[in-house]
Amino acid sequence: MNRVLVAIVIAVAALVAPWFFYPVFLMKALCFALFACAFNLLLGYAGLMSFGHAMFFGMAAYFFGHTVKVWGWPIEFGLIAAVLGAALLGLVTGALAIRRQGIYFAMITLAFAQMIYFLCVQMPFTGGEDGLQGIPRKPLFFGLLPTENDYTLYYVVLVIFLFGFGAIYRFIHSPFGQVLKAIRDNEQRALSLGYEADRYKLLAFVLSAAVAGLAGATKAMVVHFATLTDVAASTSGEVVLMALIGGLGTITGPVVGGFVLVAMQDYLAFVGQLVLVIQGAIFVVIVLGARRGLVGELSAWWKARRRPG
Numbered sequence: 001m002n003r004v005l006v007a008i009v010i011a012v013a014a015l016v017a018p019w020f021f022y023p024v025f026l027m028k029a030l031c032f033a034l035f036a037c038a039f040n041l042l043l044g045y046a047g048l049m050s051f052g053h054a055m056f057f058g059m060a061a062y063f064f065g066h067t068v069k070v071w072g073w074p075i076e077f078g079l080i081a082a083v084l085g086a087a088l089l090g091l092v093t094g095a096l097a098i099r100r101q102g103i104y105f106a107m108i109t110l111a112f113a114q115m116i117y118f119l120c121v122q123m124p125f126t127g128g129e130d131g132l133q134g135i136p137r138k139p140l141f142f143g144l145l146p147t148e149n150d151y152t153l154y155y156v157v158l159v160i161f162l163f164g165f166g167a168i169y170r171f172i173h174s175p176f177g178q179v180l181k182a183i184r185d186n187e188q189r190a191l192s193l194g195y196e197a198d199r200y201k202l203l204a205f206v207l208s209a210a211v212a213g214l215a216g217a218t219k220a221m222v223v224h225f226a227t228l229t230d231v232a233a234s235t236s237g238e239v240v241l242m243a244l245i246g247g248l249g250t251i252t253g254p255v256v257g258g259f260v261l262v263a264m265q266d267y268l269a270f271v272g273q274l275v276l277v278i279q280g281a282i283f284v285v286i287v288l289g290a291r292r293g294l295v296g297e298l299s300a301w302w303k304a305r306r307r308p309g
Contacts, residue, residue, distance in 0.1 A: 046200075
């Protein structure tokens with residue numbers, strides 16, 4: 001009953017939020033929350049640490065911007081192309097990275113991300129250092145749903161977020177997701193039971209890349225541009241921070257972490273570069289004092305409170 005009540009409150013809050021907060025801020029927060037959920041699928045449930053997840057987020061933004069602005073595709077096809085492009089990039093990267101474990105896996109993803117960043121600086125279709133500017137907001141469903149209005153677009157972004165979040169939730173709670181968690185906890189035991197660990201990890205990597213691509217393409221649709229910041233190493237670091245703040249291995253933790261970090265960047269912009277110091281301090285506090293993250297610690301406290309005796 002409590003869960004149903006909480007779900008109803010969250011649903012109502014999501015529906016009325018753009019009338020109380022700046023819609024563009026909410027849309028950016030939803031995009032980064034979905035990005036954090038994609039990263040959490042990889043690290044929190046597969047146990048794979050990626051230092052280069054921004055390459056999927058950023059390249060999908062470029063794919064979307066180029067197909068919509070230069071080729072004139074509808075938004076729906078631009079989103080599909082961006083997700084497929086990110087998934088293909090994830091397949092190539094993952095097929096090589098899963099051959100190693102631990103820090104070696106992480107460094108391979110970082111190396112790929114740096115190569116992608118260098119290519120984005122040099123390739124004409126990305127716009128180089130100027131990026132892709134002026135990505136148009138075209139109507140959806142063959143002109144039936146205009147998206148120029150921020151309030152209308154917010155609900156479109158909310159639906160996209162719920163689709164991505166629901167896909168991750170379904171994946172985690174499927175038999176495949178249970179096997180993936182077993183591999184995370186004890187890969188040797190999973191291998192002894194006959195599961196092909198590399199195949200499961202590769203599929204998780206591709207799915208994570210695809211959802212990260214969906215988040216990046218949606219962000220490009222919201223803000224009208226895609227830049228090198230989207231594929232930069234700093235963005236890969238931010239998504240790690242989002243997942244850690246909210247709570248790795250939790251369903252809603254990355255969503256909370258995404259909103260917290262985007263809110264800090266927007267509402268603390270007046271302090272300039274000091275916002276990075278604040279983020280670093282929060283990271284240290286979370287790692288040392290609340291290793292399960294905000295949602296993880298709150299969940300543990302609630303379970304302890306309800307435990308009899």
